[in-house]
Amino acid sequence: MRKELKEYPFDWMIWRTFVAAARMKAGSEKEYSQAVKQLPYFRGILDTIYGIGEPGQLFIEMVAEYFEKIIFARKRGQKTAITTFCFSPAVFYALDIVPITLELVTVAMGATYKRGTADFLDYCNEVGFTETSCSSQRGTLGAYLAGNGVTIDMVVCDSPGVCDTNVNAFAFASAYLDKPFFQLNMPPDLTGARSTEYHRADYRALIAFLEEQIGRKLDTEKLREILTEVRKQDILMAELEELQILVPNPLPVTFNLLIYAGRFLFAGMPQCTRLLESLLKIGRENARQNQSGLSSGKERLRGFFCYIDHYGQDLRLWHLLDQMEISYHGNILSKMWSQDAYYAKALDRLEDAYNIDTTDLDTLIDSIADLNSRMPMIKSIRGPYDAPHMWLQDTLALAKLHRADFIVYNGTPGCRNTWGMVKPFARDTEKNGFPTLILYSDAFDMRVESWETTASRIEEFLKVRRLRP
Amino acid sequence: MIVAGCDVGSLTAKAVIMEEGNILAWEILRAGTKPALSAREVMDKTLEKASLSMDQIAWCVGTGYGRKQIPFARSEESEIACHGRGAVWAASTVRTIVDIGGQDAKAIKVDAQGNVIRYLYNDKCASGTGRFLEIMADALGIALDDLGELAGKATNPVTLSNQCVVFAETEIISLVNEGRNVADIIAGLHRALANRAASMVGSIIADEEVAMTGGVAKNSGMFRALETALGVPVRRIDHPQLNGAIGAALFARDAAAARS
Amino acid sequence: MITAGCDVGSLTSKAVIMRDNRIVAQEVIRSRTKPAESAVAVMNMALQKAQMTLTDIVFCVGTGYGRDKIPFISEAVSEISCHARGARWLLPTVKTVIDIGGQDCKAMRIDKDGKILKFITNDKCASGTGRFLEVMARIINVSLDDLGGLSARATAPIALANACTVWAQADVIQHLNDGISAEDIGAGINNAMASRMAVLANNIGLERDLCMTGGVAKNAGVVSALEKLLGMSIKRIKKVDPQLVGAVGAALIAGDKVERRTAS
């Protein structure tokens, strides 16, 4: 890793960048464009996010606050835990632990650092991690392994049974940094008494582990408060996601990112609720006017991104879609399967969804255990892709519900799990009438395939499959 | 109505001039690094052969890697669409096309009109491409044109383990050193390439008549290897390397017709 | 005492003849398909230069990919040991050696005698090899000699898929077609190579001084990009062509072997 990268702690840098960005919007348009010049690499993203209006401002502040919590955790006597995006952070908030979600930090770093996460990705390989592993964790992990961020107290994740490369990153970190480690384990099926019992027993073991780390017991009231808030957020999200089904879809392309990032950052916290409410305001207004969320106001096509979308260093994918007047319909990251989710009801799949029951400590823990077992990815790629409740069923049902014109498969080539069955999967989605594009780019490492190549593959696909002239 | 198609690929530039479904003239040249220059050169040669000038061409469609840079093309189509179209024009019963060019390989499924139903790129880092064959031919000191014939003489084709072009070259050299028969090595190479193509065809489930296009289709060894790998006969079409340009010219005819 | 080293690589074959630890003749040729032929050819040329015959040589060590096929050698030693030995002799302060040849790259840490303490090789993917540069140079139509120089003139180097030669190749063509300059593409290619190399080098833990051997050491763009990435200057080998270091090391090891033999 280059020396100059160690000059400032990287998470501190990201924090400062977001703080600066959050302040900017307070000024006039002119002041904003002056100030944004100081953050050249960040500019594209900022412009897009601020383009959304109030929720954009809230989002930037929220990210700044997320990093602020990380930076000052130790000063405030809190412990930090590195964790993964398919893990609900609510339990950390309930226990007053500060979560550092690697994948989110990777995306934030990609947005603010000129060279993206490349140096940190490579640093992991320097210290012995395989270079063919998933880039979403590696990007950030490298920085923590190099000791360039805040001190980490524990490593907590939840993917075995779902994703080796993900857990491996955490297992590696725990061994490398010699920190306590806990992981939730997911059996291959989702429903049924055996799985439910397993999830709940496992989650109780997690809580015991966390309690031991902080030397305090879980506060029932706090957990109740947070899960009540989660429920509120579930209802807001359900309405937002339901709005997407309308033709035209009243939500701008970027809303998706904000919706799921909100949950990954601050599930159960009032910040997330505010963000969702603010998004909903715009969504409802557009819907009332029968207005598309796309900049041109016209919706030509609907695309369903069944895996991860493309981040790269800025939001170029989102711009491209917006420009091509394509409405974006979620991906594997955006569906949380709560009892309130419109799709759980519309598809008559309440069995797949979790319930929040705030009666007592036991029901609270059962609820959060169930919630966690339904997190994106964790839910639908734990078993054979074509098994009930799993990926193919979810993708087809949602793509039909959303009347998608095509499906895009894009993510990270570091993932064995998803690339293991991509071809039969795409064959099945095609058989069901969805033209399917497989992209070989990496959502987090722009060196794998250049954006120009990716963009031209998308254009080619739309043209050859006669979706667009 | 006279129309043209121009296909600037990674290795070769191709042009064809057609009138009412007949080929008037065509040309294939090695492409330089500047697609615009290659396009101009190949088109000029073709025009010369047909004794025509550019303004007599009602419409020209560009395709191939360099399609965006062709100055005289009035519109562009991707090579996938062009190969689909061209193959069905050449042999109306074809429904699956294996196109292996210099830079990539594709499997394309089409309907009776030559419209693309599905397609797939080679996804392997290794790449079963024409470039792979060229590098290997080069390493063995054999002319591209002779590959097919030599492969036919193999008695015991070798197995190659490497997916990677670069490493495969090392492997081949070490096989030569071990004294393996060159024909066997070449046949092994063809088999490796054909198998890669066959796996693409396998993943889009192709069951109807298969044709092979692109420069590599000129290699008779590859033809046989692909037939073996797929276990079905592969349809021969007349100008496989030109097929993309022909498809482009057919699109040009549509465009010109729509105009008038 | 006259010793010799013969390094048969994938791209080039090299021979060095030494008399009492001084180079009396050296030769580099392009490798042919058969290592034995390359070895004989390059050694004959070196012998001719030195005005000697094979019988004058007391001990000859062979190295490189083709080492087991060289007919006239007394013993074969891996290139890693040879590059280490050669580098330490040419630059006595060197502790870390990076060698990039046609087929792979290696990084090694050595002790004061040029013995290996730790080494690592790139065996995963061809994108960390000199051949990667050759393929790329061919695509952007510059000579290998000129590729290195492009970096200095680049304004906005492209970021390249350093994961794979073949993918990188598709990207390079895309960029060419998009009208990006050869300088920016070339610099991107050199940077990709350097960044792969840096990962290897950091993995074994760098110690000063650092030098580079093998053909790619002649690519100024890669060397300076690597210096930047490692935050450390790379000592240049001036006494001989860096491509020859392996053969020099082989000749030195030949000397060591003779000494050891006479001592015991």
Place this chain on the structure above:
Amino acid sequence: MIDAFHESSTTLFNRHVRNWKTDGGKVVGYTCSYVPDEIFHAASILPYRLRGVGAREMNIADAYFGPFICSLPKCLLQLAGEGKYHFLDGAVVTPGCDSMRRLDDCWRKAGEDRAEALPSFFFHYAVPHKTADYSLKWFIEETRRLQAAVEKHFNVTITDYQLYDSIGIYNEGRLLLSRLDALRCAPDVAISGADALAVVLASTTIPRKSFNSLLMDLIAQIEAGSDRISGRKRLMLVGSANDDVELVRLIEGDEAVVVADNLCFGARFYADLVEQDGDPVAALAKRYLYHNDCPRMFGDYKGRLSILKEKIERAAVDGVILQNIRFCDLHGSENGIFERDLEAAGIPCMRIEREYGPLVETGRIRMRIDAFLERLEK
């Protein structure tokens, strides 16, 4: 004598399996060392560990698997697709790692396209990734589910008595393998790493009773004989599954001998015994879940490191080769930390990444091994 083992280790449909089938026996293949052989043995079914030996092409496998996948499950699928596993009456796939568990999906899909590729009994055996009391409970239930499925499909009953009997026979085999292991890591090495691997490989395909007696004879022969290997560098092989005797031969050359391993076609396979009292299914579940030391069980790095260190000491290992198949996350990353920690303890290590499949171009691996041995010189 050792040739018999080599024969069974390099041919899929070896003599023993052929005879078994001719006698009307059933064969069930499995992919991972977490599958209890005893369940099948007790049902008079031959448990057979699936391998990818002899896969030359990838055209079938590549039609289903994506590009970034370990070549071991790919080779397996290729062979199944080519009909080379025609002798299987059943197969069990586990979520050993992600590449392997997707074999379940891909194999079934290939079976839709080529009927002969998929055996009629096909079972996804959900092995948990952690050792907690509730995981063991899950695993016991899962093992009972497997047992019931076998009973139903093959129309047999597996009694506790039969299970005890099978456990006894397999334990005996484990003890014999451990004896062989002792001969291998003794100061005067009595069996080369390549031969030892052939024995272990044979144990995964030959009916266990015949295997035990063959091995007993081999051990007697070795103990009586005086062939000993000395003066070579003593290596240990760690990492991804390796069932390639040729790779071990290549590593050994004339200057080294592989005296120990920690591979799943190796020591991990026979390290501990199954308890012989109480509920036999529970005893099996316990042994298979708790005593496997595979990085698929996350979070027990330290335990695995200490097992390695203990072995390194016992076998007086000079250097450790940490190898992994390309795209193997589990071993690839663990090898990285092993390297750091073993080197820190003064044990020289070398990492190599390789493809599973025919060992063709050996020059690159050979060069690394030569350099490593040169490093061990002093």
